[in-house]
Amino acid sequence: MVEAIGLKASHIIKPGENLFEVLCETFELHLQIPQERSIIVIAETVVSTTQNRIIKLSDITNITPNAVQWSSEFEVEPAFAQLVLQESDEIIGGIPGMLFTVKSGILIANAGIDQSNAGGEGEYSLWPVDPFGVAEDLCKKIKEKYQLNEFGVIISDSRVQPLRRGIVGVAIGVAGFKPVDDCRGRCDLFGHEMKWTTRALADQITDVAHLLMGECDEQTPFVLVKDAPVSFTSQKISPDTMLMSRDQDLFSRIFKF
């Protein structure tokens, strides 16, 4: 049985707060002390907030011609296009009101820049700096404080899906467990060897967490997931483990970019 428990924060988290302390307070507030083989999923917006990654659009003044072009093609504010340009690896297209980007190898709208739950009028939260490093640091501190051998951390974001209505979760930082389960070489019910299958476990765990986090005013940036069937590890997780190489990716062949 997998259990997911939403942990509502005691307050709206402010820029510069200590994320580890906020998290421990939240565990204690809900009487949910981390146990072996649990995973905490943390919404990226609170990570960004504690990293002071909140920005006012009116502070963006150095707008390049490239940003002006994206802005006019997809009907977004020039300052917003400039911000997306700075924050993304690549802008690959858009629809009116939204740019589509690759950020840290992940396909995501607006380079993960979010207005919702970011703060005041005209304020945006940027994608956190080094989410894998943040996850690793929190994982170590939680294991030490609560004396655990096996524990996992996911920093999560939301992303669009191709041809499908509604966003789903994506793990943008992982520590403490293997985010992908490689089934190749194992057998099915009839003894046939699996030739292709790998499973995106971290993304699947993020999805159950996002059921409880919501996207509006739920104020639930933390979800504790118990007994997910994953392999815990103390090795550092490389972001590349979760990215598909272009030559193996079914989608790459049909993308224009």
Next chain:
Amino acid sequence: MVEAIGLKASHIIKPGENLFEVLCETFELHLQIPQERSIIVIAETVVSTTQNRIIKLSDITNITPNAVQWSSEFEVEPAFAQLVLQESDEIIGGIPGMLFTVKSGILIANAGIDQSNAGGEGEYSLWPVDPFGVAEDLCKKIKEKYQLNEFGVIISDSRVQPLRRGIVGVAIGVAGFKPVDDCRGRCDLFGHEMKWTTRALADQITDVAHLLMGECDEQTPFVLVKDAPVSFTSQKISPDTMLMSRDQDLFSRIFKF
């Protein structure tokens, strides 16, 4: 709290078995009698099997020139390419050994045709016929038998993700609850109105189920999900609710097809 409980089948399900009876036996075997506000997620392979949708590749003899061309371009057997051609809305590309298709509006490898857990050597299971109808029928029967007002059914499959390693779950048939949560018009923590966000709840619930189903010899085609925060409904769910219209889809602009 959301709970997901994997229900291992008592036996390997055979072509022509009655799915509703198998499901009820499984509930009783595990002492998990369906309760209000639960959702049962069912792997598509068992639906296909009970529908006798298992096919031997050697029985496919009418191979068209179009299939021969796909077969040679992406190094799959001609009979397999023919089957994919017959079963898909459109083949849009591939990688060596695998074709990429649209099936019922969903991007999926090989039109959802599966060799794993399909049966004997050279046998494949096809995508079930009318998965929304199957979900609706099962949902009604379960509500009646267990005297429930609110209950949901998902028929699930696995699919690839763009630029990302590992498959995730996708709901290919839904009944009993609203599969997509439209947040537009609601407010975030700071009172800003959400302008874009919809959430793919059925796909997210499918993901937690697939953590427990696995993809190999787990023999766990059923997962009972309790207390997922969804809106239950007795209205029939239209497949279109879950599909993104091409003019709103960020991906459509970057696809070659």
